[in-house]
Amino acid sequence: MWEKNMPINEVREIRGKTTIFLGAGAIKKIFDIAKELKEKDIDKVAIVTGKSSYIKCGAWEHVEKALKENDIEFVLYNKVTPNPMSTQVDEATKMARELGAKAVIGIGGGSPIDTAKSVAIMTLYPDYTTADLYEYRFIAKKSLPVIAINTTHGTGTEADRFAVVSVLEGGKEYKPAIAYDFSYPMYSIDDPQLMLSLPKFQTAYTAIDAINHVVEACTTNVTTPYSVMLAKETVRLMAKYLPVALENGKDLEARYYLTYASTIAGICFDNGMLHLTHALEHPLSAIKPDLAHGLGLAILLPSVIRNIYPAKPEILADVLSPIVPGLKGKGEEAEEAAKGVRDWLKSVGVSETLSDIGFKEEDIDRLVELTFETPSLDLLLNCSPVPATKELVEKIYRESL
Known part of the structure; x- marks a missing residue:
């Protein structure tokens, strides 16, 4: 390569x-x-x-x-x-x-x-x-x-x-x-x-943040071919070099390409915007300020993939191919795509659910309320490729428990 x-x-x-x-x-x-x-x-x-x-x-x-x-x-x-x-x-x-x-x-x-x-x-x-x-x-x-x-x-x-x-x-x-x-x-x-001294958990969580940036940016209702291109390269580099950095945090080449991937992911969502995963994570870490942003995103991502995949199957199949190979870009693959993402997250050491980090079913109403009440999050919700209704937001939180 x-x-x-x-x-x-x-x-x-x-x-x-x-x-x-x-x-x-x-x-x-x-x-x-x-x-x-x-x-x-x-x-x-x-x-x-x-x-x-x-x-x-x-x-x-x-x-x-x-x-x-x-x-x-x-x-x-x-x-x-x-x-x-x-x-x-x-x-x-x-x-x-x-x-x-x-x-x-x-x-x-x-x-x-x-x-x-x-x-x-x-x-x-x-x-x-x-x-x-x-x-x-x-x-x-x-x-x-x-x-x-x-x-x-x-x-x-x-x-x-x-x-x-x-x-x-x-x-x-x-x-x-x-x-x-x-x-x-x-x-x-x-x-x-x-970044050579970044702990293993931070290495994983920050990389997952970048993955979420591009998965959202390439599937918003305002995305561009530029964002899709950057998303594909981000996921490819993260899939290739994150396991290397987790195995050996001192591997400078791996850190270099993870850094580059993160940077172009920032440019990607600067152009394509974000939607559901970030909009729903912000209430999580507002309630629990000690929650790592990347972990909160990781917990929500499989459910978000499941619920948006039918609206953007061709893009997601292409962008996710380094971590979920074999997707054909058909709407009925939503569950397969969600499971593939969950399996990849587990492979990099992240398998927590909302329950694992202390959220309970009785917290869901407050989380939904904050999603729609917090200033600026409506801008992200409006970029969702599927209607970001209260019912959908509640569904994603429940599936992430």
Whole structure:
């Protein structure tokens, strides 16, 4: 295969609305980025990250050195949790404003980078809270520049305009999304060397997130041939390299292609949008903030496949062929496709159900309510290839128990 002849140690540029530096050693591009920031009179930045992985993965030593060498003042907010909360964005925003930050750097997976995108907006809107932004009480018009240093291979947020933050204030259980054209990162770094220490469970969950991105994006009612093409390549690469990375997390080639697959998956749904799996997962991790996003998606995916397959059999048979071979693209294969996806998930170590993670039948009404009540999720539901009725949403939750 051609992958063997790709020089993964040479950093290459992927240009879209974001310029992405992909390759082993790409983290060193932060020195060029810092120099450019200073030349543009961006001499104060806010850094947003999690509690410790930014140090453990090796990113911080480069970032700190690059900023100091270019006399760029910075503040560090390192309290971002998985499924970040609006109150965390507010805390980080306060630090950014007090510094007078002119840009924001996010280091981590989806949670820190989405938080960085949110801080970059909220720093310019002192009269509002992050909850106001995510509950659409105002429409933002601008943002500070964002630099994304990605450390997981699942989110795709380093390549797209989306951000997700949970709003749990006042007894709410919302996990909405925003998407603005000014929220594309100025630069992103995708360095697989930063991912060599990803634990096995995170390796699986983040890859499953990318799989869900493309399965949804290629089957929305607004999809494009471009999204279908990216979806096919994402699933092929994930199917080939995820088992390798699970067997040996230090395999740099596997990490490189999982990173690339995740990135093009982000571009895929930036063009094709998402629908049921993400719309139904957001209430799960809003209620249980400790739930890994990728695990929640994995639990829902077989049922979503079963229920959408008759509407998009040709596309799904083609896209899923690396993990569910033999599908003919006929609507009556829905159960076979769902079982094949479930079997593949089990093969990468993910077999949980909603019951396994603590949800019960009596929780379903609340989950359905949140699916239709949470701001922004109606946009995803409206992209579903089949009518996203309350009955269908309830059915998917029940089948996932």
